[in-house]
Amino acid sequence: MRYQSTTGLAADQIEELVVRVWQIVQCREEQLWPPVVGLYRAVVLTLVYVRQNLNQAAVGDLFGLSQPTVSRVYRGILPLIGEALCLHVPDLEEAIRGRLVLVDGTDVPTGNRAGHEDNYSGKRRRAGLNIQVAADTDGGLLAVSIPLPGSMHDRKAFTECGWEDLLAETPTIADPAYQGTHATTPRKKPKNGELSTRDKESNNTISSIRSAVERCIAHLKNWKILATGYRGRLAELPNIIRIVTSLEFYRRGW
Structure with missing residues (x-):
């Protein structure tokens, strides 16, 4: 093997x-x-x-x-x-110290479950749990949040999991879904207008930096139990996410 x-x-x-x-x-x-x-x-x-x-x-x-x-x-x-492997998961406050932090949300698909209609995401067109992922600029995993209902917008999930307050003093980059937080996000095109050349250049720079968190999520989801449809008991999934997160930290040598 x-x-x-x-x-x-x-x-x-x-x-x-x-x-x-x-x-x-x-x-x-x-x-x-x-x-x-x-x-x-x-x-x-x-x-x-x-x-x-x-x-x-x-x-x-x-x-x-x-x-x-x-x-x-x-x-x-x-x-x-x-x-x-519990000791391989770093404390988030320690992990982010002195770093530029990249944040993005992703879902852990579960399929439709009776009594859990709030897990259905209209954006993703499937049911699952929303997790927030923090990475460094090299694409290294820093943290995975507690899971939240899949229907929850990333902006709200960022607050509900406690990261908005925890990262308040830390330079953070995220996608436009996090506008309204302290995170630096790309500027949206104004209604009936166009972005200036400077704004376009700034957005390109932000997107280039932010791509590292997408790579981080891709590596995390190589543990396919988080990516291709969880079939087990829904009540056990938060603990499975925690253990798989510890496996990813262990794999990376934390």
Whole structure:
């Protein structure tokens, strides 16, 4: 198996992660995954599942296991991965210190769920959860916000997740959806008018800088459980987003 392309992590990173999970489970009175599956194999299976977002039957075919066994492995191992990597997620105030911060919103598609109509985004024409992503000018991930209903506009989500206040004293660049915040955004063309040459040049500069956060989001969504349609229990998704965020920080060497 080509670990880097299939699991998202290099072989040495997987080995380190397995050791950390093993250290955690030594303190537990019960094994949280089927004994028939070794710990290393269980960790790799879980990484493949969240990286590729295959259905559990397909993952079972890859590993020679039944779908119920895959489900038990995933549910037992993923929280342990979250525990093992919790210290890799930096504090946002520390991460942004001395940086120019780029902010953008994206959605984690979930499909339509009964009782969660507020997750439908008319702009994106699908249901999901809205997350805010902060990056540096090299496209490196700095933070992922708490998830909010998909129908929420990025401007409001920026406030509701607490980032508007937290970044108030930090130079920030965002797209036009964040106009009205302290963030620097491209100027909109005035009604029945045209932008000046200077404004056009400024907008081009802002867009060029801001493209780094779009690359950051693309790397985050290489964990396809956040990109190609989450099929699990909606109540569990915020925790999955948190764990996948920690995996992305770990992958990048934080």
